Amino acid sequence: MNISKHTFNLFFWITFLLYCIFCAFNICNYKDLHKAIFGFSILFVLELIHRINTRDFEDFILKTGIILLFLAPSPPVIIKKYFYHYHGVSIIRPATIVYVENERNSHWSRLEYKDYSSSKFVRITGLVQYEKGSSIYICQTLECKSRIVEEYKDSVRYPLINKFAFLDDTTFYTYHDFSLVKPDLVYYQVGYNVLYNAVCDTSAITDSTALLSFTDVVGKGQTVKYSVKGYPSIPDTFLIYRNINENIDSKWHVCAPEVNTPENRAKISDYGYIFHYDVCSKQEIESQCPRIKDYVEQYKKRNQ
Numbered sequence: 001m002n003i004s005k006h007t008f009n010l011f012f013w014i015t016f017l018l019y020c021i022f023c024a025f026n027i028c029n030y031k032d033l034h035k036a037i038f039g040f041s042i043l044f045v046l047e048l049i050h051r052i053n054t055r056d057f058e059d060f061i062l063k064t065g066i067i068l069l070f071l072a073p074s075p076p077v078i079i080k081k082y083f084y085h086y087h088g089v090s091i092i093r094p095a096t097i098v099y100v101e102n103e104r105n106s107h108w109s110r111l112e113y114k115d116y117s118s119s120k121f122v123r124i125t126g127l128v129q130y131e132k133g134s135s136i137y138i139c140q141t142l143e144c145k146s147r148i149v150e151e152y153k154d155s156v157r158y159p160l161i162n163k164f165a166f167l168d169d170t171t172f173y174t175y176h177d178f179s180l181v182k183p184d185l186v187y188y189q190v191g192y193n194v195l196y197n198a199v200c201d202t203s204a205i206t207d208s209t210a211l212l213s214f215t216d217v218v219g220k221g222q223t224v225k226y227s228v229k230g231y232p233s234i235p236d237t238f239l240i241y242r243n244i245n246e247n248i249d250s251k252w253h254v255c256a257p258e259v260n261t262p263e264n265r266a267k268i269s270d271y272g273y274i275f276h277y278d279v280c281s282k283q284e285i286e287s288q289c290p291r292i293k294d295y296v297e298q299y300k301k302r303n304q
Contacts, residue, residue, distance in 0.1 A: 089185060090141045090167040092152045097134045139167060142189060162276040164190060176275035183291040191245030192292060194299075195255075195272040195279065197265055198224065198240045212238050212254070217271045217296060218303045224252045231257070237265055241274050244299040271296075 139152040157165070157172055166178040166186075179186045186192070198212035208229035216222050228234050239255040255264075255274070264279040273280045273292075286293040 088141070088169065089182070090139045091189060092137055092139045092161055092165045092167060093163065094161065095136055095138045097132055097136060137161060142185070174275070174278075176278050176280070179275065179292065180285075180289045183289050183295070187245055187292075187295050191243040191248035192295060193241040193243050193253075193274045194296065195239055195241040195268055195274045196270075197268050198222075198238045198254075200228075200234060200236055200238055202234055202236075210234065212240055214240065215270070216242075217244075218300050220303075222252075224254070226254050235260065239265060239268070239274070239279070244295055246302075 137152040137154075137158065138149055140149045152167075154172070160172075160174050162175070165175060166173040168178070168181070173181065175186075175190070179192065194217055196214045196216065198214040201211040201213060208227050209225050210228045212224045212226050214222055224240060226238065226240075237260075239260045240252055241255065242252050243249040254260075256277075259274070259277055259279065267279055267281040267284075269282065272282050273285045282293075
């Protein structure tokens with residue numbers, strides 16, 4: 001069976017291009033892609049017979065190398081990582097592995113993880129054998145439809161991640177720092193936490209529950225119940241915050257005792273900001289990034 005050289009070249013390079021795109025953007029399961037490449041390799045064998053008969057081996061060695069490369073189990077990860085660095089912004093989160101399925105005769109594992117922000121299980125494929133209950137850091141792209149998920153490995157920066165951090169291509173940013181760089185993206189992905197000083201009414205304590213009172217940024221008086229059980233001495237003031245993007249979180253949160261210090265409370269006038277454990281005055285944040293103040297003003301209008 002003779003195959004036109006131009007026809008074969010056309011099919012070969014189209015398949016090669018589609019394979020790269022599918023692997024890079026995680027569109028298909030890599031096993032399905034390998035089946036497709038295996039089917040295409042049958043055509044390749046026929047082409048080999050034709051080349052031997054005609055003694056025409058131009059560009060044949062290159063194609064042979066590509067076929068062997070993409071029939072191996074690991075290159076999709078290499079391709080995916082190559083493209084991954086150009087996907088723009090990604091968010092890094094700690095996660096716990098809740099399910100592991102090791103693929104037979106390969107180095108791959110199919111994992112399901114759950115991070116702090118979601119109860120849904122998301123599948124990730126890795127090259128390392130994991131165990132159920134293992135803690136990992138995952139990195140998910142935000143600016144492409146496929147939302148590629150990879151494991152994030154940078155032990156030096158792990159303490160800076162807390163609940164989440166960001167990558168812009170390969171540049172690492174904390175929640176605080178990235179808010180000043182891309183405030184719009186941060187608002188829609190994780191929001192901003194506005195912080196207040198709340199007065200603790202110790203006379204109202206019943207069953208270890210105190211009433212925390214304060215005026216929010218809208219100008220409304222707020223009262224929040226809070227359990228002070230375990231406090232050796234109850235402070236007069238607590239730091240309390242809420243996300244101004246209600247689609248992310250609409251609950252009030254009281255800061256941990258290690259954050260509720262006199263130094264941090266002194267930074268708050270009528271309100272301030274908190275980025276994980278980093279407390280900032282409103283003057284510090286809004287002078288560096290007025291766009292964040294715009295979101296506070298929008299929050300006021302929605303809640304007046």
